[in-house]
Amino acid sequence: MTAHQDRPRWNDIFVQRPVIAVVVSLFLLLAGLRAAIDIPVLQFPVIKSSSIQIITPYPGATAESVQGFVTEPIERVANAIPGVDYVESATTSGESIVTAWLQLNEDSTDALAELSSGLSQIRLELPEGAEDPFIEVSRADSPYASFYLAVRIPENRPLGEVTDIVQRDIVPQLTSVPNVQRVENSGVKPAMRIWLNAWKMAALDVTAHDVRETLQNNNVIGALGASENTTQRITLKTDSTARTAEDFQAMIIRARD
Structure with a gap:
């Protein structure tokens, strides 16, 4: 018998002790089944990116005013943030929602700091009636839930x-x-409700269309232009919105000679 034949081999242990072979085989089988159950199988990988949403309420303003005076300035700030992949917005009457989607593996903390700094610089450009922008961060690794009461x-x-x-x-x-x-x-x-006196309107030859036209012409926010230099840009606007009952009562429906 040679020295090589005298050296013990691992397979001899399983041949001489079949119980150990059965136990090891069962352990490997169970481990494989557990791995097959736990490992997800997807046709396409799940790729998610973080996003930052800027919500700015502007009560009483039309969608056109919100788009021009609120959404567009915020979009310019969001597009200038490093690491932003693309920006999308949704503008409705009284509210502006701008969403900045970050690139994959981009740190949302740095982007949030840049966005907060940019919004603070343009806060004076936003209309007086617009509320402070609210920033909402949605991280890919931190899902959230919504509750409605x-x-x-x-x-x-x-x-x-x-x-x-x-x-x-x-x-x-x-x-x-x-x-x-x-x-x-x-x-x-909060809203203002105006009650019309049909008898007085008939005596003064005033129609409901005249009242509506007067309210639209004297209760608007319009853009006059912009003034800018190397350090800042100031938007000029006219604000003739009526806020109290006295403001509405002071409106002139029709002027007579």
């Missing part, structure tokens, strides 16, 4: 009054909850 309104309570109560008492409490990023009150916004 409905309030049953008594028949004898106006919807606007309940909205004010929710905004004053409930929204601050929900905002103070840890990990809550945004609280939105979707109730009725």
Whole structure:
């Protein structure tokens, strides 16, 4: 017998002790089954990128005014941020939503700091009636959930009054909850209702169309232009919006000679 034949081999252990061979085989089989169950199988890989959303309420403004005075300046700031892949926006009456999608593996913390600095520089360019932009960060590795709370309104309570109560008492409490990023009150916004006196209108030969035209012409926000230099750009605008009942009462429907 040679020295090579005297050296013990691993397979001899399993031949001499078949129980060990069975146990090892079962362990490998169970490990393979567990791996096959846990490993996801997808036709396409799931690729997600982080995004930063800038929400700016502008109560009472038309979609055209919001687009020109709010959405476009914010879009310019978002497009200038390093690491932004593309920017999309949605403008409605009274609200501007600008979403900046970041490139893959881009740090949203740095982009958020750049965006906050840029928004602070153009805050004076935004209309006076526009609220401060709200920034919402959606990270690919940090999913979030949304919850909707409905309030049953008594028949004898106006919807606007309940909205004010929710905004004053409930929204601050929900905002103070840890990990809550945004609280939105979707109730009725304050509005002005005008009642027309048909008898006086007939005596003065004034129609409802005349009243509506006067309200539109004297309750607008228009762009006059812009003034800029090497360090800043200032947007010039005219604001003739009526905010109180006295402002509406002072409007001249028709002037007679």
